[in-house]
Amino acid sequence: MAKKDIRNNDRHQQILQAFQAAVGPENVKDNPATVNAYYGDWLPPKLLGMSVPPEFVVLPNGTLETQAVIKICNRYKVPFIPVGSNQWSLTGSPNRQGTVIIDCKRMGKIHEIDEKNMYAVIEPLVTLAQLQAEAYKRGLYIGSPEASATASAIAGHCFQGMWGVGYRLGVAYRNILGIEWVLPNGEILRTGSFSLDAQNGFWGEGPGPDLRGMLRGYAGAMGGFGMVTKMAVKLHPYPGPKTWPVRGTIPNQISELPEDRFKWYIIKYDSLEGAINFMYEIGKAEIAGVVQKWPTVYYIWWWANSNEQYWTEWQKRTFQDNVKNAVGVCLWGFTSPKQLEYEKRVLEDIIKETGGKPIKQEVFDLWVPRTANNWIRDTHGSRMMRPSGTFLALRLQTDTLKYAVDHVRQGYEWVEKFSPPILDCDGPDWIGGYDFGHFGFGETDFPVEKRAEDIGDLMNKLLAMTKEDVQNGLENGIGPFLGGPYHQMAAPVFNYEHLLKGIKKAIDPNFVSNPPHNIDPNA
């Protein structure tokens, strides 16, 4: 086998020995059975033969070992990819031979939870579910993206970090406090208060200009700027119980939060504009903890407990006919049960004024107990892949709510144009309010059958669409989630080519941190 040949070559052996010396022999592997588990997921790369297994998987423990690994990568000029739960193969899987996966499996410590000052210091393996559980115990909480709470909390914060509770908490970029971070060149960068006291990560900014900026971006640096080994993240006051309320047996679980502190509404409008107007009014009134206008598929993605149930219910149009242009709102009584009562009155005023109507009670009862609190704890996002093996998205935008509407509108047109292979989705528009309605997020999500022919064709169409968008000066679509190749195309148009390439060159002189992400400085 070809792979065996690689393992026999001298350079491979030298690198292997260097890694072994750095992390211990059992914490580096290069055998086919191991590397085979690190190059694919639900996304197209593996299916389309665009990703390859890594040459090594290395498991450093802590910042210093990670630094040693990254220095070795620099010494031998071999590319590395830092991974969390590794769910995003578009940027988390090797796209070239000879790649090193830096897996965080030995970095699962929660170093500290400062209950009083509401933050936690975590390592990259720590999942959002773990962090949430610890937070709840202390009357605190943190969000979770749709991706699922099995994702690495650090990767989630580095990546997109849009979560259901972002309406209240903001997007994850604001949730990041101190960071300890091994740069692509092997230097250890500490930001925020960590920069001066490696034991104290309570504050995120500075000193002076804020280097956290390098880590993030609409879809983050995609591993192109080194590996975060420790992060302090904010936790937030939570009026819910100390353990997550759940009853029933997998896969039919019910979760109901205390009625005196939480209340869900799903309110329907005749048009998307009506729904958005409702969301604006809620934001202005400074009420609620979650405000989401979900696509019809979202209702069934998270609700259905088997493929059969999914497609049967879909064909009955249970959700399509009832939840189109509906907005899900969860009111939270942070202060007291009286706050919840107050918010109910305010929300009911708004519903009346804006002409909203609650969805049919039986649909509400069917859906809410089983599904709604997903938006607070964990969406079980991988259910999105259930009905057809995968899903894709187009037109992801964050700006104002109004802007989000315009974009999902155009998103519909593309979806129509690309159906099939896009499967039935009937209203694929997801719009979320963030920061009490200061921002609006829009995304067009749809199921696609996991078949190489269909996906390949669709990918090409989506890429062409992205290219067209960029040429029209339209930024921030699905593109940033593709990492390097997108930035290569978009950076000159949106005027960040010189800056991004300059930074990449400066901190990644050997171009080893997940090339070609987040940009190829030499292209």
Add this chain to the structure above:
Amino acid sequence: MIKELRDIVGAKNVLDNEEALALYAQDRSLSAPKKPFAVAKVNSAEQIQELIAFANKTFTPLIPSSSTIHFYGATLPEHGGVVVDLSGMNKILEIDPLNRKVKIEPGVTWHQLQQALKEHDQMPLNPLFPHPGTSAMTSSLEREPMLIPKYEYGDPVLTMQVHLGNGQLFRTGTASDKHTYGAYPEGPGIDFWRFFLGAQGTMGIVSWLNIKTEYRPKYQKAYFVACDELEDAADPIYKLQRRHIGNECFVLNRFLLAQLLCKEYPKDFTKLMDDLPPYTIILVIAGAPRRPLERIAYEEEALMEIATDMKFEAAKTVGGVAGLGTAILDMLHDLPADGPYWKTRYKNSTQDIFFITTMDRAQGYVEIAQGYAAAYGLTLNELGVYMQPLERGRACHLCFSLPCDLDSEQDRQRIATLHTELSQTLFEQGAFFSRPYGTWADMVYRHATTYTATLKELKKIFDPNNILNPGKLCF
């Protein structure tokens, strides 16, 4: 050179006479005067672009300055050069009440902004009663703490147009895409906007900025809690913030509150110093746009419940000061357009030391500050203490104000030494100087080695000739 400057901004907008230069050579800090070569008053983005081109060609430092008042030496030309006076660019370019944001130029003051937003029932998120001349843009960019810790999503900065030292005109966030409303800070590519915050004008000159606005309450009530020590304030605030109670929330010690409240100096001041408790928590409970009184009612009820539980008194006043609530509320919502700055009632300047910490550590720092102050002859009643809880009490901005008579060389000397020594000790004790002005820069960056080295790499990309405010931070 002057000719070229005149060509760019117009002859009347270039100041190079000694008198004018002397004005720009000094601020309200104790930094030694540093004279610029000239001052260019700009009034458009194009002029900024041209100035930057000129500066790169001639290796002339440019020192951006958006207002007429400076406290920390950030606009003093360390290496000469041209002060780019942006205060003339003072338009509010767009008020967007629907999306609750406003687009401002550098010279817009807090007063101006507050007044303009009033008619839209909106308000900016301003710091503690800023000096009337303070630029709203500069305070936002420099991350001055907001009085309202309740917005968990934190900083108000959205997007901006910025002129980089390398000559590039750059827009951050979704402002990079002309189709958008410029509301979202992230991108393009990475979070470039972060590099311009806390940068003291070293990374770029911002010609407009979009910041968040919030609903301006029509109904509100102020509550006061008297505390003997700062540590007595911490626990109530932790609790109140955890329970989402109140809008504005901060703590002033007697010395600062007396200056803030006194109308006639020294008469009122002396009385207030007698009457006020050592520390006062100021908490404003505000109505929302809908059912405002009902919101006030449940928050008030929760406040009282906590007060009973924790055995503190949340009252309409402290020290028997009449009309305290009204006075505070009036000031909050009508920042003065001009007139004397409250913090300089006692002496003609205040030399502040501020940093970020957590509320449970604040008392320790106060004790250090008091020890130093005493050693330098400041009585307890001459040391200002301001604690601003941030983000629901997760952290706090702690500020010590040292009054100083700028006209007395002796006082200057004394306070300068106190300021340096106290800063150093606080730093050694873990105070986080997130905005390292003046001499703090050296103190901080010497320790943050990789941070500093990386910042320098970035600086090379954004401002390769180091023309923007050289000598500041680590540049």
Add this chain to the structure above:
Amino acid sequence: MAKEMLLPKDPRYLRYPLETPFDKEKARWIAFNCSRCSVCKWVNSWQVKSARYARICPQHTRYLYDSHSGQGKCDLALAIIDGKMKWDDDPEIKDILFRCTMCGGCDAMDKNIRDAELIKLYRWMRSEYIKALGPLPEHKSLIDSLKQYDNVWLQPRAKRNSWAQDLKNLGIKDLNNEKADVLLFVGCTYGLSQELKPTILNIAKILKQNKVDFGILGDKEICCGSPPDKIGLLDEFERLGTANIKRFNELGIKTLITPCAGCYGTIRVEYDELPVKKQFEVLHVAEYLDRLVADKKINYKKELNLTVTWHDPCHMGRMGRPYVPGKDLEGVYDEPRRILKSIPGIELVEMERIREYAWCCGGGGGAFTGFKDFAQWTARERLTEAKDTGADVLITSCPWCESNLRAGGIGMDEKMEVRNLFDLMMQAL
């Protein structure tokens, strides 16, 4: 929308293919549709109660690499089926396949998010591996024992007589000669281990006290087939399973009861894959006795004053029912808990990982015999969790769990007593 609906072309997306046999095509379907969500590595997030006890997979927790997880096994299966890798390409394939307790933790979590059967996939992989490379040396003694003695403990058949005689002395029927409604299927481990033998006697006494019409097969009882089933020796499983079903059907029993979780899961669920169909009900002894408890037929005499915690054996719990997509992963969860609560003076405290999301004892899937270090490491993790509840005793009802947990506990600083449910019950009677 009057437009025709665009549904997936592959009918398997519309309805998961459940019909037997589980073949290569089904294996590929499961492997191909793995989304790398890592749900198989962690307790379902709604049920995570602490960072400490958030893991579900002993193999992945112990060996860390993703190859050693449900997801990794999907990747391996796909590579093998698609011809990108062969079983002998890498010696580590053996560890990936066999250093796994077949506990079904991954399988249960996966079923929360998609229709799939990971345990069936692993079993298929193990059998294909063995077909290609032969059985594992680590399992040699177990296999030899099965072939020679029809039990897994290298014990002559007659050895079963030692307890059978005790039972006969109690007046228990020998179903080889007599008829009864209920067969008490003892299983190799309870049947042959001196240490565990009292449990069987206790069960027999409890049944007897309650006038249950039951009997045993004595030395004619043969292995249920669970161990060969789990280690991929499917022929051997078929041999034993078929022989058993035929025999049980012939006995004309209404109900088979067993105290062994492994036997229970195998007879109740796995036998459905065999061509011969069962003509009797299968219950765990706990289920059977729970009915008596519910009918208030059990008269306890003593108060025990103990705080206990219950360990859910995998094959009694989440693996104790056939899979129906969308339906609850039912199992024998509540019955033992109800029995415990019925015993005077017993306080039941729960571990964090219980029921369908319980952490495995470590003894299953051939690990107890083949990979003791791993099995006992897994046990120690469970004992620590039990200790953290504040319980005095860990109670369970599976001979593998009991033995492996006891073995794992040796040398631990903090001791945790492990006892059988029915022994405890007897103590109060």
